[in-house]
Structure formats: structure tokens, C-alpha cells
Amino acid sequence: MTVFASDMDGTFLNDQGGFDEPLVQQLLDQMKTNGDHLVVASSNHYEHLQQLFANVIGPISYVSNNGAHVVNETGQSISQQLLPTKLWHEIVRWLTTTYPQAAIIVVTTDQTFSNQPKDSNRLLAARYFYANLQAADLMTIDQPAYKLDVTWPEADVFEYKQAILNQFGDQVEAVMSGMNGIDIMLPGISKLAGIQRLLDNWQLTVDQLVAFGDNDNDYAMLAAAKQGWAMKNAAPNLLTRISQVTPLDNDHGGVQHIIQHLL
CATH class of the missing domain: 3.30.1240.10 (Hypothetical Protein, Haloacid Dehalogenase-like Hydrolase; Chain: A; domain 2)
Known part of the structure; x- marks a missing residue:
């Protein structure tokens, strides 16, 4: 069982803000068969992320607002941490x-x-x-x-x-x-912390995590994952710290290419 966690802008999404929906649906179908999970891990608001995936279905969970709001694949909010x-x-x-x-x-x-x-x-x-x-x-x-x-x-x-x-x-x-x-x-909030809450619920560990990102707020989850992939187009300060780099950039399906290979 594998958990695939991906940032959105500059990572899973192309420069036009979309992705290859037929291909992603195929990947989600295979994940469901395997018992795998896709985690959308983003600084974006939950409602915006839902809209991005409105045309595909599958085992998708959301770590939104950089980890402050976590929603599992059934649509249940399992963590909301708010600044007073x-x-x-x-x-x-x-x-x-x-x-x-x-x-x-x-x-x-x-x-x-x-x-x-x-x-x-x-x-x-x-x-x-x-x-x-x-x-x-x-x-x-x-x-x-x-x-x-x-x-x-x-x-x-x-x-x-x-x-x-x-x-x-x-x-x-x-x-x-x-x-x-x-x-x-709030202190302690991060994409990694949000992903960890999902992993705990699924009784899984970071040894089953494959993560993708392109910026500073992705570093912790990439460093912790069994496989942490920086995008070919990632920010220089991330590329200097993460050794595993996708062969393709976000505009050429870099994340989907790796997931397809691993599935």
C-alpha cells in the first residue's frame, strides 16, 4: 500500500492550472484497486482543491491550507487547527x-x-x-x-x-x-503534519509515502518520505536540499509520470 502526496501549483498542476484528467482517472482507478491513496497537499483552500478534482473520482484526501485543515477520502474533516x-x-x-x-x-x-x-x-x-x-x-x-x-x-x-x-x-x-x-x-502546522494525521488514521507510516513538491513549504514532507521528489522546475532552495528530481517538469506531467511508473 502506497500513499502518494503531491503539492498542486507548479507540481501536480501544469502551468495552465490543470492536469490530464483521463490519465489521472486511470491512476486513481489503479490506486483504488491496489488500496493506495492520493493526498492533495497544498497551501490552497479546501474548496478550491475540491474544484480542481471535480471531474475525477477515487481515493483522494486533502491536506489544505498548508496542513491546517485535513479532510479524508470520505469527506470527513479529521483536523482543523485555527489561529485565535x-x-x-x-x-x-x-x-x-x-x-x-x-x-x-x-x-x-x-x-x-x-x-x-x-x-x-x-x-x-x-x-x-x-x-x-x-x-x-x-x-x-x-x-x-x-x-x-x-x-x-x-x-x-x-x-x-x-x-x-x-x-x-x-x-x-x-x-x-x-x-x-x-x-x-499555528506552530507545528505543516503539510507533513497533516499527512501524518492521515497516515495514523490508515495505520501507515512515512515508509509508505511518496511525495512531490516544488517549494519551501514542501521540504519537510519530501525529506520525511520514503521517496521524496523535487520537481524539475522546483525552486532553487529546494533543489539544493532534495536529491531526487523528477525527469519531467510540471508542464509535462512530471508527477503523473512517476506515479504511473510506481503503480
Whole structure:
């Protein structure tokens, strides 16, 4: 029995945001026959991930919001870990003062809110990932949150990640999620931690895990897996740390090629 866990953007998905649905359906059919599992492990919101897989069926589980929300193959939420409202308000106040150029999205269990104007290009672009994204005064939102999704106009956000961790210490986890972004969550939250919850439920271990990723927030699951594959098109800081690299990039079915071979 094998658990295949894959990041989405830049990994399982091609550059147009899709995948070869007939091929993936064949792979899912074979996984079901074998008793295998596919875990969609992403920084994206659960509802967005469901939409991506709306046209295929099979043993699919979801580790969404970088591990803050875990849903098994039956559609049952088995883990939801939320930033307390008081904490994320404090983080937002610090971010808006320190980095006024930062676009902040608050992801709650039912809604998503942005500090950007409702007709701004940044908010409209983010609606690809958060269909019901609303412009709001974030300080008026009184709900706990899976995460804060923070983006900057420039590409290199490593220094911002370090500044967040320096400011809030062990109160948060901060990971670079690609697309000039950083996700801020509770400490201990990660894709690997979410996958581990599923493995525990299935009475499996990381020795049965094959994982794929392309960015900083994928490193832990790739390093822990029996087989951890960095994408050919992965970020340089991941390629320097993960030795196993897919022969094909995300735009040529790199993940699906490896899964097909292993099945």
C-alpha cells in the first residue's frame, strides 16, 4: 500500500492550472484497486482543491491550507487547527505597520477576507484561489483563521519570513508558499503534519509515502518520505536540499509520470 502526496501549483498542476484528467482517472482507478491513496497537499483552500478534482473520482484526501485543515477520502474533516482571533489580529496590525505594501488574506473556516480594495488587481487575481474573497477591514473580522496568506510585490520573500518568525517567535509557523507569498499558521502546522494525521488514521507510516513538491513549504514532507521528489522546475532552495528530481517538469506531467511508473 502506497500513499502518494503531491503539492498542486507548479507540481501536480501544469502551468495552465490543470492536469490530464483521463490519465489521472486511470491512476486513481489503479490506486483504488491496489488500496493506495492520493493526498492533495497544498497551501490552497479546501474548496478550491475540491474544484480542481471535480471531474475525477477515487481515493483522494486533502491536506489544505498548508496542513491546517485535513479532510479524508470520505469527506470527513479529521483536523482543523485555527489561529485565535486575538493572535492573528496582532499579526495583521504588525504587518500593516511594518509592510504597508503587503496584501493580506485571512482564511477562516467559511469565508476569506482581504485588506486590498475590492476592485484592485491583487484581490481580483486572488479570487482564482479564493472564489468568495471579500474586501474588508480585517480588524472587524471576529473569527479564528486557518492561516494568513501574505504576499508582496517582489519575488524574494525570505527576509519577510525571517522577520515574522523573529517578531512572533514560537507563536506561529511561517512558510514560503510560492508566488511571492508566505503562509502564517499555528506552530507545528505543516503539510507533513497533516499527512501524518492521515497516515495514523490508515495505520501507515512515512515508509509508505511518496511525495512531490516544488517549494519551501514542501521540504519537510519530501525529506520525511520514503521517496521524496523535487520537481524539475522546483525552486532553487529546494533543489539544493532534495536529491531526487523528477525527469519531467510540471508542464509535462512530471508527477503523473512517476506515479504511473510506481503503480
